[in-house]
């Protein structure tokens with residue numbers, strides 16, 4: 001019998017042996033204690049839907065949409081179930097076959113199709129969100145939750161200059177790297193992009209920023225708009241392929257995870273499969289890249305005690321855990337203290353903190369308790385949604401840094417107070 005999701009995704013559901021090893025690692029199960037909000041329960045629901053045993057019920061949509069797609073369940077699964085693949089495919093199917101209200105449709109179109117399709121439009125949207133009356137207009141459009149976190153961020157100055165195509169290495173050029181500017185990184189968090197470029201320049205890298213690059217498509221992938229992800233992937237492959245580079249460095253864990261999957265996502269497209277695979281093979285998280293090269297160790301002292309939050313799409317999506325810690329420990333004066341479960345999701349999860357603000361806040365509260373116990377004065381969160389999520393936490397004395405900011409501070413011999 002024909003299944004309602006792709007054969008690859010269905011095969012993942014079949015791999016589950018219902019052992020339950022993943023349950024204690026699932027943030028929504030830990031918080032809500034409901035089987036249908038656990039990986040095993042969601043797998044049962046997805047399979048029942050794929051087999052045609054159940055339709056698109058309110059319960060199905062609710063339990064699946066409550067999933068953070070953090071993929072923590074994948075890391076511990078003895079059967080190797082690729083949960084994220086199955087969830088993305090099922091959400092796509094549900095998205096195609098669900099009738100949403102007009103306001104919901106407008107909100108999704110504005111967010112996924114209009115804004116997060118072009119970096120220029122992200123810039124425009126962020127500027128509009130700061131105008132007087134923006135809150136009222138967003139409320140009317142059902143988008144109030146989407147602008148609140150952005151408005152709470154400290155002003156990071158000018159957006160990244162997108163006309164400048166190359167930032168030259170300090171001293172001799174050792175590597176040519178391309179960089180993903182990022183929708184949020186190059187705008188609301190532009191200082192992190194500038195810090196990333198300075199760190200790469202310090203490490204002998206010429207940094208190329210292709211002007212025609214677009215959003216990576218991660219948001220769309222996890223919101224059931226996989227077709228849009230593929231369109232964006234093709235645009236990025238085209239934009240970056242105009243340049244010659246050794247690696248494509250990404251300072252956002254979620255974007256990096258999706259870009260590493262372009263090869264897999266376009267595997268069946270004969271016009272793109274080869275290029276997509278080559279592209280994905282060059283993608284490196286910033287910490288991954290720096291751990292691979294002989295890093296410039298002329299680092300100045302940064303006296304600070306930090307705790308490191310593993311971004312889900314770095315630890316579980318890309319299996320990168322040791323590299324960021326190794327780099328942080330190279331910074332003289334920096335003390336790294338571990339929290340109990342650093343690889344638990346902070347509740348940000350792309351736009352989850354905006355679509356499910358109550359659950360996201362409760363998850364964040366549990367994270368902050370663990371973090372406070374460490375005695376650290378700052379959190380290192382190298383992914384835009386996590387960075388924004390922790391920046392909006394109630395404990396305002398806790399600072400938040402991206403790993404690029406701390407490295408940049410160290411190379412420039414700046415004290416911690418001069419960066420904040």
Ligand code: SF4
Pocket residue numbers: 015016017018019020021022023039040043073076077078079080081
């Ligand atoms: S650990 Fe893997 S096999 Fe076991 S219930 Fe979870 S998803 Fe299924």
Ligand code: SF4
Pocket residue numbers: 025026027028029037038039042066067068069070071072073074083
């Ligand atoms: S992806 Fe995360 S939230 Fe979703 S079922 Fe797996 S562990 Fe739970």
